[in-house]
Amino acid sequence: MWLDRLWQGVIDTFLMVGVSSVIALMLGIPLAVILVTSGKGGIFEAPTVNRVLGAFVNIFRSVPFLILMVALIPFTRLIVGTTYGVWAAVVPLTIASTPFFARIAEVSLREVDHGLVEAAQAMGCRRWHIVWHVLLPEALPGIVGGFTITLVTMINSSAMAGAIGAGGLGDIAYRYGYQRFDTQVMLTVIVLLVILVAVIQLGGDRLALRLNKR
Amino acid sequence: MTASAQRALTLEGAEAPHAAEQAELHPQKQHAHVRFINLGKVYEGPQGPVPALQGIDLDIQRGEVFGIIGRSGAGKSSLIRTINRLEKPSSGRVLIDQVDIGDFNEDTLVALRRRIGMIFQHFNLMSAKTVWQNVELPLKVAGVPKAQRQRKVAELLALVGLEGKHKAYPAQLSGGQKQRVGIARALVHDPAILLCDEATSALDPETTQSILGLLREINRRLGLTIILITHEMAVIREICDRVVVLEKGQVVEQGPVWQVFGNPQHEVSKTLLAPLQQALPEDVQARLQPHPSDHHASVVLDLQFTGSDGKEPDLSALFSAFGGRVSLLHGGVERIQGRALGHLLLAVSHSPLSAEELLNRARKHAQQAEVLGYVA
Numbered sequence: 001m002w003l004d005r006l007w008q009g010v011i012d013t014f015l016m017v018g019v020s021s022v023i024a025l026m027l028g029i030p031l032a033v034i035l036v037t038s039g040k041g042g043i044f045e046a047p048t049v050n051r052v053l054g055a056f057v058n059i060f061r062s063v064p065f066l067i068l069m070v071a072l073i074p075f076t077r078l079i080v081g082t083t084y085g086v087w088a089a090v091v092p093l094t095i096a097s098t099p100f101f102a103r104i105a106e107v108s109l110r111e112v113d114h115g116l117v118e119a120a121q122a123m124g125c126r127r128w129h130i131v132w133h134v135l136l137p138e139a140l141p142g143i144v145g146g147f148t149i150t151l152v153t154m155i156n157s158s159a160m161a162g163a164i165g166a167g168g169l170g171d172i173a174y175r176y177g178y179q180r181f182d183t184q185v186m187l188t189v190i191v192l193l194v195i196l197v198a199v200i201q202l203g204g205d206r207l208a209l210r211l212n213k214r
Numbered sequence: 215m216t217a218s219a220q221r222a223l224t225l226e227g228a229e230a231p232h233a234a235e236q237a238e239l240h241p242q243k244q245h246a247h248v249r250f251i252n253l254g255k256v257y258e259g260p261q262g263p264v265p266a267l268q269g270i271d272l273d274i275q276r277g278e279v280f281g282i283i284g285r286s287g288a289g290k291s292s293l294i295r296t297i298n299r300l301e302k303p304s305s306g307r308v309l310i311d312q313v314d315i316g317d318f319n320e321d322t323l324v325a326l327r328r329r330i331g332m333i334f335q336h337f338n339l340m341s342a343k344t345v346w347q348n349v350e351l352p353l354k355v356a357g358v359p360k361a362q363r364q365r366k367v368a369e370l371l372a373l374v375g376l377e378g379k380h381k382a383y384p385a386q387l388s389g390g391q392k393q394r395v396g397i398a399r400a401l402v403h404d405p406a407i408l409l410c411d412e413a414t415s416a417l418d419p420e421t422t423q424s425i426l427g428l429l430r431e432i433n434r435r436l437g438l439t440i441i442l443i444t445h446e447m448a449v450i451r452e453i454c455d456r457v458v459v460l461e462k463g464q465v466v467e468q469g470p471v472w473q474v475f476g477n478p479q480h481e482v483s484k485t486l487l488a489p490l491q492q493a494l495p496e497d498v499q500a501r502l503q504p505h506p507s508d509h510h511a512s513v514v515l516d517l518q519f520t521g522s523d524g525k526e527p528d529l530s531a532l533f534s535a536f537g538g539r540v541s542l543l544h545g546g547v548e549r550i551q552g553r554a555l556g557h558l559l560l561a562v563s564h565s566p567l568s569a570e571e572l573l574n575r576a577r578k579h580a581q582q583a584e585v586l587g588y589v590a
Contacts, residue, residue: 119338122298122409123352123399124328126320133351137342213383214341 002185005172010192012086012167016158020093021151027098028150029143031057032105033131043117043127057099065096065157069164089166093154101150108142109135141212148204152197169193245312246273247439248297248407253306255292255463266292267463270306274441276406279433281450281471282443283486284460290443293460294409297441298330299323310407328356331400335412337392339384339399345371346380349398356403370398374428390421397428401436408432410442414449426452447486451475451550459483476520476555477581492557494586495544502587511588512563513572514543517580521553528579535575538565561589 031053037043038050063071069092073083076091112135120130136143159170169189177186253270256263267289274280284290295301296308299315307314315326339348349370353363371377374394384392393413400408410429414422430453433440444450450457450471458468459482466480478484494502494516502514519527527547533540540562547556558580562572569585576583 113336113338115334115336115338116340118300119332119334120351121300122327122330122332123355124324124403125352125355126324129355133355134340138340140342211342214385 006188009167009169009172013158013169015086016089016093016161016166016168017151017154019090020097021154023094024097024101024150025147028101028105031102032109035102035106036109043130057102060095060099066160068092068096084165086166088164089161093157093161096157097150097154100153101146104146104149105143108139108146111142112138141208144204144208144211148201151200155197247276247311248274249309251307253296253308254304256304265463270465272458274439276439277437278455279440279453281454281457282460283445283447283450283457285445288460289463290460291411294411294441294443297409298327298332328403329405330407330409331405332409333393333396333400333413335415337396339392339395341384345376345382345395348395349402352399352402366402370402374398389417390424393417393425405438407439407441410440412444413442429453447490470551472521472550472553472555475550476522492544492546498543501589504587506588507590510563511590512561513569514586514589515560515562515572515576516584516586517558517560517576518582519547519554519556520581521555522581524553526554532579536562536565536572537567539563
């Protein structure tokens with residue numbers, strides 16, 4: 001009986017984190033590229049765009065996830081039509097993790113040696129070529145590492161999504177373990193979370209290492 | 215030979231005639247390959263504008279190896295980067311094949327840069343790409359079909375001697391090998407100009423020699439114009455035809471390499487040349503006296519040969535002119551562009567002639583001569 005609940009929790013966590021992280025990945029990388037290339041001396045220099053976007057990212061990064069989730073309720077209803085359940089949690093999770101991941105990816109992109117950009121320009125690359133053939137491949141190991149951190153942070157945040165009935169492992173630990181003093185459930189969930197995080201971290205590290213040819 | 219015909223030459227094909235021969239065959243067809251007209255560059259620094267280049271006027275001929283030398287901060291990097299517009303000049307013009315590149319847009323700049331290869335001090339290879347992919351990249355972004363890319367990349371990797379390293383990543387290569395990849399990448403579009411930005415400064419002396427040898431060979435075989443910047447006079451001596459000395463953003467001296475080496479005019483040129491020159495050995499220096507101790511003392515003469523007469527030092531004429539015992543204390547002659555340049559430090563004794571007269575006679579055989587002192 002509680003095993004079924006546990007299984008449902010695992011599925012909910014995977015669903016929330018999985019969907020949100022894919023969206024965060026797809027939005028975060030372009031965002032990071034814009035942040036880097038629109039900066040001073042960047043290949044698409046645009047100081048106003050850079051400042052506005054930077055401020056936006058900082059605002060979302062400074063609001064605690066629990067508050068963000070509540071504040072976003074009207075927006076969530078607009079997007080998914082409900083404010084309750086797994087899909088309602090995907091909206092705030094995505095919105096919180098996209099700027100977080102974008103900042104980490106931005107650092108990796110910024111660390112690409114300027115000499116490589118110069119070499120690319122000298123060989124007749126257009127600016128989009130530089131993004132696609134130079135910046136992204138060179139920053140890829142760092143971006144993979146950053147995505148790993150983002151995933152772990154999202155598992156963490158998803159526990160809070162239990163507050164809007166999204167379910168997931170964190171929610172089970174809270175309701176059964178903390179509120180009903182069921183130590184067995186709580187320990188099981190904790191072990192599952194530890195394994196999950198360890199697998200993600202190990203996999204991410206391995207992949208980053210394999211991609212790193214430096 | 216026109217520029218397009220030159221570009222069409224395959225690497226394995228017939229040798230392009232050397233620029234010097236072309237100049238003799240068609241003197242009227244020669245126009246500067248790269249020309250700077252009153253070029254200036256000003257950077258906006260925190261304490262106001264900083265001039266990096268001022269009033270540069272230079273002509274670089276097709277097919278020559280042109281050296282730009284100067285101390286760090288002299289403006290060499292800025293100057294070479296105005297040729298492919300990695301650096302936008304603040305004033306003046308850059309003409310390439312008589313075309314002003316000042317108002318080029320992204321499209322025309324991309325086309326221009328594909329005709330100008332560039333190699334760098336720190337190689338600037340993509341670490342995430344293999345040797346093959348690095349050399350292929352310029353072709354790929356230009357939309358060259360795959361079959362053609364493969365032929366070209368294989369050809370160039372063979373030219374630079376890296377046939378066995380196609381699948382290696384830059385991190386697995388030595389410095390010299392990395393620069394060879396850089397050279398292959400720079401030549402993959404059959405450029406007419408190759409820019410070398412301190413290309414050997416990060417390499418050990420032996421590797422430097424092999425890279426310079428490769429550049430010289432490329433210059434001869436493909437007939438392309440090589441423009442290089444360096445702070446090492448040895449590099450200039452090794453491969454350049456002409457050299458300019460840059461100091462504080464201005465040209466302070468220029469000419470054929472043998473001339474600048476044999477008879478440097480500006481202080482900066484002399485300073486840069488100092489490490490290559492034969493200094494007076496310490497023990498001779500210690501024994502040197504300003505006046506003769508007795509009439510058996512030897513006169514120490516320093517003779518300089520600047521190569522301006524195009525002849526080798528005539529020792530027998532020299533010795534018979536002195537009429538006494540002549541011993542060679544120190545010195546040497548090196549050949550630059552077919553001219554003998556050098557210093558000879560001679561001690562002359564038992565000569566009936568006065569020091570003054572010895573000096574006069576020495577000046578008939580050497581371009582410069584002076585009496586350094588006397589040794590007992």
